[in-house]
Amino acid sequence: MVEAWLEDLMTSYNRDSHAQRAGYLAQVHMPGEVFQSLVWWALQALPDEILVGIDIDAERPHRDEVNAYFEGDEVHSRLFQGQGYVIKEAHIVNRGDSYSVHHLPEDWTDDMFSADRGSRAGRFTHWLHTHPNAPAIPSGADADAAQETQGIDMILGLRFSPEGPLPWFDDVEGTRRTLKSSEEKKPRKRSFFARHALPVLGRAPSGHAIHEIQLIGFHKSGVGVNIVFVDGEGYPFGWDRASAQLVV
Numbered sequence: 001m002v003e004a005w006l007e008d009l010m011t012s013y014n015r016d017s018h019a020q021r022a023g024y025l026a027q028v029h030m031p032g033e034v035f036q037s038l039v040w041w042a043l044q045a046l047p048d049e050i051l052v053g054i055d056i057d058a059e060r061p062h063r064d065e066v067n068a069y070f071e072g073d074e075v076h077s078r079l080f081q082g083q084g085y086v087i088k089e090a091h092i093v094n095r096g097d098s099y100s101v102h103h104l105p106e107d108w109t110d111d112m113f114s115a116d117r118g119s120r121a122g123r124f125t126h127w128l129h130t131h132p133n134a135p136a137i138p139s140g141a142d143a144d145a146a147q148e149t150q151g152i153d154m155i156l157g158l159r160f161s162p163e164g165p166l167p168w169f170d171d172v173e174g175t176r177r178t179l180k181s182s183e184e185k186k187p188r189k190r191s192f193f194a195r196h197a198l199p200v201l202g203r204a205p206s207g208h209a210i211h212e213i214q215l216i217g218f219h220k221s222g223v224g225v226n227i228v229f230v231d232g233e234g235y236p237f238g239w240d241r242a243s244a245q246l247v248v
């Protein structure tokens with residue numbers, strides 16, 4: 001089950017993905033259950049970043065009507081491997097700081113996944129890594145690491161407390177995609193503290209209060225890839241099946 005507050009955030013993110021679709025050449029559909037796991041893992045691994053390998057479900061193409069709804073004016077249908085298929089599952093592959101997280105042990109494909117990935121033990125299609133208490137904007141090291149990716153790269157940025165050794169770092173330029181709450185309430189008290197308190201979107205099993213979640217997808221060429229959060233049946237959160245569109 002996906003937590004209600006997270007489903008609310010994914011719904012508003014989907015609205016943004018639709019509103020901004022003209023800026024993207026391609027899209028990827030991410031199940032809410034997988035995304036929730038990614039957020040929990042990110043916080044459990046603190047203060048490290050984690051690198052996650054992501055498989056697609058080759059038997060589950062994007063739903064046509066959903067795909068069409070999120071298409072921009074210009075579409076590149078053969079931009080990357082696994083394009084057009086819903087994400088299936090994710091595996092933590094590495095953890096470390098913003099540089100070491102990208103460097104896998106050389107023999108990792110031989111040993112690490114032989115049990116659960118069968119004899120193929122192949123490389124993952126997509127990759128995601130985390131930015132604890134920093135925006136989801138790629139660094140130079142991130143762009144370099146993406147050059148070997150067959151599918152797309154994603155970055156999950158999280159703002160949380162307690163911060164531990166990682167105070168919020170915001171001095172980065174780039175395009176941001178934040179999962180906004182649809183119920184941003186006005187603070188009841190107009191005190192200094194109320195006006196400066198961060199909103200708590202939800203709490204993770206690790207005990208952290210989550211203040212902000214950002215997610216971006218990009219192809220190694222540098223173009224952005226639009227992400228759509230879908231339920232177990234491949235419909236976007238916030239989708240009305242009768243009218244085949246998002247409920248505004």
Ligand SMILES: [Zn+2]
Nearest residue numbers: 098138139142
């Ligand atoms: Zn990074």
